[in-house]
Amino acid sequence: MGAMQGSSPATSPPVLALEAITVLGRGKPRLDGVTLQIAAGERVALLGPSGAGKSTLLAVANGLLEPSGGQVLWDQQPRAHSARGRRRQQARIGTLWQDLRLIDELTVQQNLNAGCLARWGWPRAVLNLLLPIDSAACAEALQRMDLDPGLLNQSVAALSGGQRQRVAMARMLRQEPTLVLADEPLANLDPRLAGDLLQLLLEQAKAPRALLLSLHRPDLLQGFDRAIGLRNGQLQFDRPVSEIDPAQIQQLYGAEAPGP
């Protein structure tokens, strides 16, 4: 199927492709004809002032929101019709939520294993609520995030903010996704912690994985391959980080709307 269109800077097939995506909102559209592609191994930052449509774009990219116009392709496939097909598609999309969405009533290990629910059937899912299972894999997932495996048996509610952030990332990696989406994961962290976490996240995004991360601090751009500028629901630029000049960024966040 010749589903691809436009010119992609990457040679490998796109993990995610948005084609003329429109999402209607109250009054003006929240997304207005956005087209972009992300190839395996690419690390892409999504920039824009608040209200630009970054969260909406990520919600479309992770399947939570069905666009009113345009098409989303994951691994070159459109949204599956069957429930089973949808679940298989969703299992390859890992999302790091701004509010983390950990389950406070469960232990760290149970939360980490919740990332595997797509692959697991009922017996293992229920067993996870009774006994510590897959301990070795969970401990490894924590270590990859620079966390002490001794935390496995702790309740998530007892962790510090930085620890929770890392547990959320470890859960997402337990899912073994090919597309990693992150909605302002660094917004509530102090600068040093934000830098560390970003580094961890960038390290995980190697081919065949791809990363799309929304950011409201342009100073954290190094380490990304590409940056996408979004304003008023419209794509402003989409180019390698090395080619972006500061004036463009200023214009993106500037008070007056850029010309057509």
Place this chain on the structure above:
Amino acid sequence: MRVAPPLLLLLPALVLLPVLVALPLLVHGGGWELIGQFLQGAISPSLDPVVLNSVITGLGLTLGMALLGWAVSLMLGLVLGLASSRLIWQSLSGTALPAELVRRILAIPRAIHELIWGLLLLQLVGQQPAVAVLAIAIPYGALVARVVSDLVDALPTPNLEALRAGGAPAGAALLTALGPPLLPGVISYGGYRLECALRSATLLGVFGLGGLGNELVLTLQSLQFHELWTGLWVLLVVMLGLESGIGALRRRWGMPARFGLGAGSVGQRGRELLLSLLALVPLLLWVGRALEVDPRALLQWQALPPLAPHGWASALALPWPSMVLQTLVLTLLAAALAVGVAPLLLLLVAPWPWGRRLLQLIWAFGRLWPPPLTALLLLFVLKPGVVTAALALGFHNLGILGRLLLEGAEATGSASEDALRCSGSGPRLALLYGRFSGLARSYLAYGAYRADVILRETVVVGLVAGTGLGAQLRESLSSFAWDQLAALLAVYVLLTLVGEDLSDRARQRLLRPA
């Protein structure tokens, strides 16, 4: 092995296993045809004007009894509640002892189900509308009193101390410091009691105290299922209307939802609230006149038949241990069924958009359908006994708990569930992990409270399904064996007080932060 909260929620549903094993043994031959006819009646209720007329008349009577009983119980409950508050006695007289005394005394009317009150009063003063009103008002009043005094005693006291330190007299200080924070909780609970009063009034009708319940049981016993369903559909519409009306007022006035009773929110629209309360007064007077409720008639007691000789000896000879055991087993079975099956059903229907709607309809029927009627219906195909009675009682309480669970599930928000769905887990697992985790403790705490209510309610199905203390109660009532009756009531009171204490402890343990 530690059971995590979401599974804890489903644990009571394990009771289904023994029940399902026992069920085939309980089925007797015929009766399936009748069940089929009953179900057919649902889609073709009778529209005969005569039937409609008697349904509407009965409904009016039931609604009137519920409203009056509710209003009297609220007034009683407020006064008695303040009278049993430790804080108020402490501020007014310097000692909390009288509060303890009033509390102990009020435990007795609270422990006896409104049906028993109704049947006792019926024997004493004969059939009249005031009996049902009083039967509802007595136990409800004592229940409201307990809730009011608990609410008052749980209020933070620094405001009160500040006013007192400033020289305000005790009465004025109490009113100013405690009135406003108390009001939302009381109004919210009062609204919930009105829903309960409608259910109780229907139930009392089933036992011959007049109203729609009477129509329902007569049409069921004479197998007129089409006419039965006319009454059921009308009652369903009225009950859902009342529930959504009360819910809307609760939201409009900014009152706390039931799940977190006591959560401190300040009420809004005070003037509107006051006007509504004032409008209630003429309405109540009009209803009282229309029903010809005459409080004076309650004072004219009928002569009691003489006691049988050797009454006390025969009362002691009753099979007490087995009756108490049956009552306890019935309580636990019904409570486990109601508490456990609600989340299980919610999980089962999770993948289908219409599933929830269907459950809401079934649960609404569970709430409005008085348990003795379910028991009668079950007796078409099942033998009488503890399991049959538990199924009837469990179904009724499933309706109440199910609605509460859905309300709670909607209030917890969908963030975690959405996150799991987005990572590819199925709708059932996402619901189990994402929503039930946060819901488990508060739901089970409510379940513990409900188990206490179910213990009181066992009498209602015991009367029909022939099991436990309730069955004996009916016999003693109909043979005017007052000594047996007194002994039975004493045992009932004792059981419910112990049950109440246990359920309180369970609730506190569940709600304690982990």
